[in-house]
Amino acid sequence: MTMIFGILAFNNLEELDAIGPWEVLSWAAKQEQSDMEVFMIGSSGKEITCAKGLKITTDYTIDDHPPLDVILVPGGQGTRPIFKDGGPEIDWIKKVSPGCTWVTSVCTGALLFHRAGILKGKRATTHWGSIDVLRNAGGVEVIEGVRYVRDGNLVTSSGVSAGIDMSLWLIGKIYGSDFARFVQKGIEYFPAPPYTAET
């Protein structure tokens, strides 16, 4: 059975939040061992400008896309007004998430999940700088200091780069750990940050 992954793209999303997972998932999708497709889905037409200025053109919009098995909601400054005031992104999450096998977020994408009501009574995480915001929003058990948190079919990641780790974990859950390791080797993801301790 083909699994269809949809990454939500809205203006001012943080670039790596979306493209880190895109790399892992679309690299996996190109291999014989998987049966999956990955799409970018724009929330205000197909032309999206990210938080740091990168301009992307999505495959679909939230008004017209194939049925999805997995959604991934990235974070970034663009989440702030949506978290506060709502918007079509929230309506979309409410509409599509109940039919999904996996519902995932990166960074402050978790704030949109909170606004959509799908974190109620769940354990979740977000970017370290938004842990208090999510905790103060209430009704969710916020976990900090971890790369990602699974609660049922809901998987929330910490900040920006954590989506790469989470996506590899997800590929392992769906297609097995051997395949996930193969993907990891393909993108040579054996990270070695030049600084290993925080200041």
Place this chain on the structure above:
Amino acid sequence: MTMIFGILAFNNLEELDAIGPWEVLSWAAKQEQSDMEVFMIGSSGKEITCAKGLKITTDYTIDDHPPLDVILVPGGQGTRPIFKDGGPEIDWIKKVSPGCTWVTSVCTGALLFHRAGILKGKRATTHWGSIDVLRNAGGVEVIEGVRYVRDGNLVTSSGVSAGIDMSLWLIGKIYGSDFARFVQKGIEYFPAPPYTAET
């Protein structure tokens, strides 16, 4: 003095090769402590389709862009025909690299540097799957099993995700390690791949 970073974008570049560094560099550029700008520079107009299908619109083209202090050349399947047959990307590397403070590549971007003649007598690396290709091309000391190699102002990275590590190192060289750690924390780059050993 403002440092201008240019990331070369060509069709079939590997997404994370370019967007990993873009995230690090453009996150840094947004902070007061740095004085830098980061641009995507398209080699065949501004509309570029990456190897896994992501469509981006660049800031400039190779025919019209501000003077650059740093270039970053990503890799991906799109490098193969350019490595074999040459192209405007090679002419551009030859033209702009002599005036740059730093000349950097990710993954098989190193193959384009070889074609442009700037690896002659240097130490360099590339994606693990292209180590032999680069070695067989000759005239370069190929180092394997490392995230990036510096030889003077030339810095070449291993595959795909290694550009994130290299970009953080570069930010540390230019703006100091405290600032690089600040950027690292901003993008919460404390990676924890779910699989830590190769199969």
